[in-house]
Amino acid sequence: MIRKMIISCVVLLGAASVSVLAEDGAAIFSAKCAICHGKDGKGQTKMGEKNGIKDLTDAKYQATFTDEQMLKTLKEGKKVDDKVKMKAYDTILSAEEIKAVAAYVRTLAKK
Ligand code: HEC
Structure with a gap:
């Protein structure tokens, strides 16, 4: 009985942390990225x-860009003609947060 409860707790916790990650990506996007990319990601x-x-x-x-390229852009920022267009987020966001927001960006295109 107790064993069953422990197992279902672990399962629940696992499910919760996954959904938190996806929500984090959306929250990070609207907090840090929407100012340029727009809340909907269209860049308007x-x-x-x-x-x-x-x-x-x-x-x-x-x-036109791979996940690796996107993660690199997020970590190192984006320069065009030596001018910083998008800043580097490696000091602003944790590696997990960068992954979460990159995963969120991928969900934008599927809608
Ligand atoms: C100061 C404005 C600005 C902010 C803030 C910003 N970006 Fe960007 N982003 C740009 C510009 C400019 C480009 C390059 C132009 C383009 O290709 O659309 C770009 C390009 C990108 C690309 C294209 C990937 C690539 O390698 O070319 C992605 C994905 C992206 N941004 C995601 C994000 C995410 C996620 C955030 C928030 C953590 C963010 N951006 C914050 C301005 C911004």
Whole structure:
């Protein structure tokens, strides 16, 4: 009996931490990324227009970069002509948070 309870607790905890991660990605995106990329990821913001930010909900655009490239962009930032367009997030977000937000970005294109 007790054993069963422990097992179901572990299962529940596991499920909870996975969903927290996905929600974290959405929360991080709206807190740190939406200012440029837009809440919906389409990049229809002032910053987006100025910097020619592409539509992250476009699956074709998302296919132009790999997960590794996206993680690198998030960690190291993005420079165009030596000007920082997107800052490096490695000191702002933890590795887990960067992964969570990258996973969230991938969900944008599937909708
Ligand atoms: C100061 C504005 C700004 C902020 C804030 C910002 N970005 Fe960007 N981002 C850009 C610009 C500019 C580009 C390059 C233009 C493009 O290709 O759309 C870019 C490109 C990207 C790309 C394309 C990947 C690649 O390698 O080219 C992804 C994915 C991305 N950003 C995700 C994010 C995430 C996630 C956050 C929040 C942690 C974020 N961005 C915050 C401006 C910003």
